[in-house]
Amino acid sequence: MDVKAVPKKLGLKEKYRHLTRGLGWEPSYQTREALFPYAGYEGIRIHDWDRWEDPFRLTMDAYWKYQAEKERKFYAVIDAHAQNNGHLNITDARYLSALKIFLQAISPGEYAAHRGFARVGREFPGVGTQVACQMQAIDEIRHAQTQIHALSNYNRYYHGFHAFADARDRIWYTSVARSFFDDAMSAGPFEFMIAIGFSFEYVLTNLLFVPFMSGAAYNGDMATVTFGFSAQSDEARHMTLGLECIKFMLEQDPANVPIVQRWFDKWFWRGFRVLGLVSTMMDYMLPKRVMSWREAWEIYGVENGGALFADLARYGIRPPAGWEDAGKAIDHMSHQFMLGLYQWSFGTSFHSWIPSEEEMDWLAEKYPTTFERWYRPRWDHLRKLAAAGTPFKNFGLAKLCQCCQLPVVFTEPDDPTLSCHRELEYKQEKYHFCSDHCLRIFEDEAEKYVQAWLPMPQLFQAPLNGDVGAWMAWVGLKDGLDNGDFAGSPDQRNFEQWRRNATRNHREGEAQ
Amino acid sequence: MSVTARKPYIGVPRDSVANFNGRQIVYVSWDHHLLFASPFLICIEPQASFRELLQGPIAALIQADPDAAAIDWSMVEWLKSNRPWTPDPARSLSDNGIGHKDQIRFRTRGHNSLLPEASGTS
Numbered sequence: 015m016d017v018k019a020v021p022k023k024l025g026l027k028e029k030y031r032h033l034t035r036g037l038g039w040e041p042s043y044q045t046r047e048a049l050f051p052y053a054g055y056e057g058i059r060i061h062d063w064d065r066w067e068d069p070f071r072l073t074m075d076a077y078w079k080y081q082a083e084k085e086r087k088f089y090a091v092i093d094a095h096a097q098n099n100g101h102l103n104i105t106d107a108r109y110l111s112a113l114k115i116f117l118q119a120i121s122p123g124e125y126a127a128h129r130g131f132a133r134v135g136r137e138f139p140g141v142g143t144q145v146a147c148q149m150q151a152i153d154e155i156r157h158a159q160t161q162i163h164a165l166s167n168y169n170r171y172y173h174g175f176h177a178f179a180d181a182r183d184r185i186w187y188t189s190v191a192r193s194f195f196d197d198a199m200s201a202g203p204f205e206f207m208i209a210i211g212f213s214f215e216y217v218l219t220n221l222l223f224v225p226f227m228s229g230a231a232y233n234g235d236m237a238t239v240t241f242g243f244s245a246q247s248d249e250a251r252h253m254t255l256g257l258e259c260i261k262f263m264l265e266q267d268p269a270n271v272p273i274v275q276r277w278f279d280k281w282f283w284r285g286f287r288v289l290g291l292v293s294t295m296m297d298y299m300l301p302k303r304v305m306s307w308r309e310a311w312e313i314y315g316v317e318n319g320g321a322l323f324a325d326l327a328r329y330g331i332r333p334p335a336g337w338e339d340a341g342k343a344i345d346h347m348s349h350q351f352m353l354g355l356y357q358w359s360f361g362t363s364f365h366s367w368i369p370s371e372e373e374m375d376w377l378a379e380k381y382p383t384t385f386e387r388w389y390r391p392r393w394d395h396l397r398k399l400a401a402a403g404t405p406f407k408n409f410g411l412a413k414l415c416q417c418c419q420l421p422v423v424f425t426e427p428d429d430p431t432l433s434c435h436r437e438l439e440y441k442q443e444k445y446h447f448c449s450d451h452c453l454r455i456f457e458d459e460a461e462k463y464v465q466a467w468l469p470m471p472q473l474f475q476a477p478l479n480g481d482v483g484a485w486m487a488w489v490g491l492k493d494g495l496d497n498g499d500f501a502g503s504p505d506q507r508n509f510e511q512w513r514r515n516a517t518r519n520h521r522e523g524e525a526q
Numbered sequence: 527m528s529v530t531a532r533k534p535y536i537g538v539p540r541d542s543v544a545n546f547n548g549r550q551i552v553y554v555s556w557d558h559h560l561l562f563a564s565p566f567l568i569c570i571e572p573q574a575s576f577r578e579l580l581q582g583p584i585a586a587l588i589q590a591d592p593d594a595a596a597i598d599w600s601m602v603e604w605l606k607s608n609r610p611w612t613p614d615p616a617r618s619l620s621d622n623g624i625g626h627k628d629q630i631r632f633r634t635r636g637h638n639s640l641l642p643e644a645s646g647t648s
Contacts, residue, residue, distance in 0.1 A: 055532045202530065354563035391640045392561055399590065410566030410587040413553045413629070421564040431558045431644040433565060435608055437629060443539050444627040446553065461529040461537040468541060474569040475545045 030071040035064070038141035052137040056202040058274075059267035063140030066262055069254050070146075077149055081156065084244050088160055091240040096167045102516055103234040106301035107172065107509035108500050112229065113165055113238065114174045114364035115291060119191040120222070121161040122182040126195035127210050128154035134203040146255050150211075153248040160244055164237040171512075172505050174363045174497075177490025181363050184489040186469035187291075189419045193466065194288045198281075200462065204263065205277050211256035213281035217322065219249060220314040221289050225296050228304045264329040271330045276458070282334035283451040287418040293348035294355065297377060298369060306380035307348050315340075336451040342427045345381050349389040350423040356396065356499075357408035358421075363491050365500035368397050388430050405499060411470045416445040416463055417452035424448050440464065543626035550626040552619065554584055557605075557633045558644040561591050565629065576622050577615040592639040605631040 024032070041049050053060075094100075104110070128151050135147030162178075169175035182188050198209035227242035260278075263270045293307035323333045356366040369377065374393060377385045399406045412421030424434045436447040440460050447453040456463045474480045478488065486493055500506055529535050543550050550572050555565035568583045580599065588594045604611050606628060613622045613630075624630065638645040 051532070056530055205530075350563065353560075357563055387643070388641065391642070395561065395592065395640055406561075406590045408562060408587075408590075410554075410562065410568065410583070412564040413555075413567050423563045425560070431560070431641050433555055433557070433560070435555075435565075435629060435631070437607060441539075443542065444625070444629075446627070446629060459529045461535055463537075464539040465537040466540065470567050471541045471551055474547075474549070474551070475541075476547075479547060480569060 026071065026073070026076075029073045033073050034068075034141045034145050046139065050137060050139040052203055053139050056204050056273065058204045058263055058270050060140075060263075061266055063143070065266070066140045066142040067258065068142050068146050069258065070251055072149060072251070074145075074149075077152075080247075081152075084247070085156075085160075088240055088244040089163075092164055092167070092237060095237045095240070099512075099516070100236050101168055101171055102509075102513050103236065105233040107505045108299065108301050108365070108367065109233045109235065110168065110172055110174070110505060111364040111366070111500070112226075112295045112299040113168060113235070114178075115187075115295070116226065117161065117165050117175060117178045118181040118185065118363060119188045119291070121158050121165075121178070122188070123191050123195050124154050124158035124161065126192075126199060127214075128152075128158065130195070130199045130206055130210060133199070134206050137203040143259075150248075150252055150255060153245075153252070157241075157245050157248070160241045164241045167237060171508065173492065173495040173503075174365075174505075177363065180488075180490040184469075185363060185491065186361065189467065189469050190291075191288055193419045194284055197284065197462070204273075207256070207259045208274065208277040209281045209284070211252070212260045213278070213285045214256075215249070215252040216256040216260075217282060217319060218285040218289055219253065220318060221310060222292055223249065224314065225292060225304055225307075225310050229296065229300045232302045232304050233300055260326070261329075264326075264331065268330075275331055278331065279335040279451070280455050280458070283336040283340075283449075283455065284418060286336060286340050287420055287448070287452070290347050290351060290420070293344075294351040297348035297380070298352045298373075303376065308344055308380060311344050315344075335454070336449075339427045339449065339451065343424065345384040346388070346425065346430055349377075349381075349385065350425070353389070353392060353396075354412070354421055354423045357406055358412065359498050360407055360493075361491070361497065363489070363496045365498060365503050365505060367500040368393055368400060384430065400499075400501075411473070413446055414468045414470050415448035415452050416466055416468070417447060417455050419466065419468060420448055422446065422448045541627065546626075550619075552579070552624060553627065553629040554579075554587075555629070555631050556588060556591070557631055558638055558641055559588070559591050559593065561640055562588070565631075570619070572620040572624075572626075573618050575616060575618055576613045576624075579619065580615065593634065593636065596636060597634055601635070603633040603635075605633070 047054070131147045131151035131154060135144050135151060138144055138147065165175060182192065195210075198206050201209065223242065223245075227239060230238035230242065260274065263274055296304065296307045296310060319333075319337075323331075352366065352369075355362060356368065359366040374385070374390060378390065381389075396406055412423075414420065415422055422433065422435075426432045426434050434449060436450060436453045438445055438447075438453060438457070440456075441464075443464065445456060445464070447456065472478070473482075473485055478485050491497060495504055529537070541551070546569065548571060549569050552568045552570055553565045554568055556562065566583075566587050568579070568587075570579060570583065574582075585594075604613055606624070608629075608631070611630075613624075635646055
């Protein structure tokens with residue numbers, strides 16, 4: 015009698031099928047609607063969840079193996095960086111401001127994305143989708159952890175890193191990134207996928223990670239380069255998931271197209287606003303620049319974005335509504351942000367500064383139509399005030415946008431001399447916006463955005479009631495250490511001293 | 527639609543005037559004077575006179591602009607909610623119709639030191 019040979023191992027494809035389709039079951043004593051109560055209320059119609067294709071077809075055991083290998087490599091480099099005083103290899107301690115903003119605003123976003131994907135993995139009825147979301151949820155928490163670990167070494171030497179978790183919850187500028195993720199997490203599962211999976215991971219992530227990681231490499235920051243590498247292969251998977259998700263929605267039912275378009279418009283603009291701070295990092299905060307924000311936008315925004323929009327046109331999707339205004343803002347935004355950060359630096363847990371003459375010449379070359387004409391006179395004036403011993407501090411707090419929560423530093427799309435004023439009244443309350451696009455987002459879901467926790471107005475309410483000292487204690491900001499102009503800061507002094515000590519004998523009386 | 531939700535949903539605004547201990551928020555900006563990165567947020571009693579707002583917080587906040595000392599306040603043009611409007615300096619903010627979170631703007635026609643191209647515009 016012949017005994018049928020049983021293959022010892024399943025092939026990858028079979029494994030994937032068992033893990034996804036094989037694990038899904040039909041409910042017997044509950045309705046599908048009761049099992050997946052959030053799948054329908056956004057209006058997205060899905061007829062066949064099996065049409066969902068995960069191009070990676072990654073199974074859990076393979077996933078653990080890859081990730082464990084990456085973790086081993088990552089921590090080996092981080093240990094070496096710590097043991098060899100890697101922090102002294104950076105170009106200049108000004109570079110650290112970019113890291114501080116990243117740690118306070120973006121790393122918590124990774125954690126938020128983890129929570130969001132864990133949630134939507136439960137809420138989607140399709141098994142392939144559930145598995146892909148589960149893996150991304152684990153990726154995102156790993157990213158938050160590796161970033162915090164990589165940067166914790168800098169916290170041993172420099173100010174502004176120590177209270178990043180409090181800063182995430184409480185300090186004014188982080189509310190920009192926080193509100194972005196809160197907005198996504200309080201939306202339904204499909205909108206969440208457009209917000210994070212598509213707009214953030216697919217359309218905009220290159221503008222964040224590529225300049226940031228090349229910036230780190232250019233400026234000698236091995237720790238950040240290492241977490242960038244460790245996250246890179248995950249990001250490729252996330253981008254694919256985001257793109258797959260939008261195509262799946264668009265292919266399932268034509269009625270989905272206008273809903274997806276509205277989210278596309280909304281989340282492009284929200285992402286563009288959050289990533290605006292990257293423009294400042296690229297143009298001002300990297301002592302050794304990689305490329306200008308304008309150049310990065312040309313490559314990652316115009317070229318890549320343009321190709322994507324052309325690809326989606328066959329589904330009836332047009333470029334996002336804010337696309338044209340975004341293009342008009344490119345040559346202005348980094349200057350507008352940095353001028354703001356400088357004058358409000360008494361309230362930031364990182365340092366700002368006036369660019370040097372040489373740096374301003376670089377800006378003039380990179381922004382030939384705007385910098386000399388509109389922005390250099392302001393920097394010249396600020397330099398004069400600082401030289402006279404009366405550096406400008408703007409104690410008038412900022413008007414914030416009710417939607418993106420950024421200070422309204424923006425000018426009219428077609429007039430760089432005039433602030434952009436947009437307002438509306440809803441249920442007898444006034445609300446202000448930075449742009450037509452943020453106003454439009456509010457109008458669509460006013461009941462959501464009236465609840466925005468705007469840090470500036472909150473300062474004047476209980477329990478702080480306008481007490482700036484109490485506010486600093488509450489957000490974990492140490493006055494004179496974490497904040498203010500880089501020139502004359504303890505970070506500047508210490509870095510220069512330590513670097514000098516690395517090549518010369520220590521002299522009595524010098525700072526340690 | 528006011529929000530995408532599974533059931534009726536009403537949000538509670540966080541910045542209602544009742545939360546400001548008898549004061550209110552007024553946003554103020556000087557058109558074409560962008561040394562100040564954003565409109566100012568000022569928290570002030572609605573009983574304060576418009577002149578007090580002008581000579582107190584506004585005068586203090588705009589000092590850093592080289593054109594500030596040359597302002598002739600009697601010639602300044604005002605806007606409220608982006609529409610032309612004439613305040614009475616002697617009367618209170620509330621008598622002038624300045625409510626909670628109102629945005630007022632002013633324009634000066636003289637030389638603009640930091641944005642020369644905007645000189646004389648309004």
